[in-house]
Amino acid sequence: MRTSPQRPITIYFLVLPHIHIMDLAGPDQVFLEAAGYGAEIAVRYCSTVARLQTSALLPFGPLKHYSSTKPSAGDIILVPGAELSYLLSAEFKKDKEVLSWLRRAHAQGVTVGSICSGAFVLGEAGLLTGKRCTTHWKRTGELQKRYPEALVQENILYTYQDRIYTSAGIASGIDMALAIVEQLAGARLAHTVAREMVIYTRRNGEQHQQSEFMLHRNHLHSGIHAVQDRLAAHLDERASLFDLAETACMSARNMTRIFKKETGVTVNGYITILRRERIRQLLKNPDLTRRQIARQVGLKSERQVNRLLSDTAA
Numbered sequence: 001m002r003t004s005p006q007r008p009i010t011i012y013f014l015v016l017p018h019i020h021i022m023d024l025a026g027p028d029q030v031f032l033e034a035a036g037y038g039a040e041i042a043v044r045y046c047s048t049v050a051r052l053q054t055s056a057l058l059p060f061g062p063l064k065h066y067s068s069t070k071p072s073a074g075d076i077i078l079v080p081g082a083e084l085s086y087l088l089s090a091e092f093k094k095d096k097e098v099l100s101w102l103r104r105a106h107a108q109g110v111t112v113g114s115i116c117s118g119a120f121v122l123g124e125a126g127l128l129t130g131k132r133c134t135t136h137w138k139r140t141g142e143l144q145k146r147y148p149e150a151l152v153q154e155n156i157l158y159t160y161q162d163r164i165y166t167s168a169g170i171a172s173g174i175d176m177a178l179a180i181v182e183q184l185a186g187a188r189l190a191h192t193v194a195r196e197m198v199i200y201t202r203r204n205g206e207q208h209q210q211s212e213f214m215l216h217r218n219h220l221h222s223g224i225h226a227v228q229d230r231l232a233a234h235l236d237e238r239a240s241l242f243d244l245a246e247t248a249c250m251s252a253r254n255m256t257r258i259f260k261k262e263t264g265v266t267v268n269g270y271i272t273i274l275r276r277e278r279i280r281q282l283l284k285n286p287d288l289t290r291r292q293i294a295r296q297v298g299l300k301s302e303r304q305v306n307r308l309l310s311d312t313a314a
């Protein structure tokens with residue numbers, strides 16, 4: 001799906017009362033930056049009410065009523081997250097027409113998506129039946145319980161199926177928005193937007209909601225934390241066990257033993273985990289070759305990069 005020079009793709013944000021402002025602001029900025037770089041994208045906002053407060057009590061408005069908008073095939077409606085207590089309340093559920101509006105739009109060729117708890121709105125509209133979907137990791141169980149016909153995916157960033165997007169939260173909403181820009185206007189423009197927003201770790205939807213850079217750090221040993229920090233910051237350099245042991249202020253033998261005890265993986269195993277995640281991030285940059293990526297993660301060749309990725313797939 002690419003934007004047409006005859007008509008911009010319009011992205012409508014359905015801004016609901018008690019909205020989490022960052023769920024709107026992050027993806028919104030992605031699309032505005034893309035438009036600034038020439039993508040044929042227009043952004044519009046609508047709501048069920050003229051004026052509202054965000055979850056942080058920030059006043060918001062005036063807003064057009066959703067019923068006065070006219071999304072066309074190829075356009076996109078995104079529902080940012082709001083306080084779940086409101087989305088599941090009788091006050092929201094009594095407005096059946098907004099759910100019908102979403103269903104009609106999707107049936108007419110409009111792509112529909114959600115950020116974080118916005119997935120519950122899509123669920124109420126019946127749009128998640130038989131669809132892969134996700135939401136914030138704290139709410140995936142609740143989403144599955146309320147909409148048992150949905151195919152809720154645990155611990156991934158965003159999903160896309162049959163013109164329905166769902167994403168996990170603030171940062172993953174930005175990842176999803178960048179993926180939409182890539183779909184509309186190409187990988188190079190998406191990379192340009194990410195760089196403009198100082199986002200150097202574009203992630204695909206299948207990555208875990210909790211970054212691998214943060215895995216194996218659920219311990220309190222400051223020396224091992226220091227070693228992990230050094231490895232992550234200098235992945236392009238080869239550090240000896242003696243150098244790492246010096247960072248941890250212990251002997252090499254003791255550092256190796258304590259590292260495995262505290263993290264559950266060996267030092268080399270942890271380096272491999274870091275390299276895989278960094279490679280996935282760098283592959284999002286169309287200007288980098290795999291040979292250049294290899295150098296940035298401390299490998300010698302493109303073949304080693306490919307082997308590391310194939311080992312992950314296996």
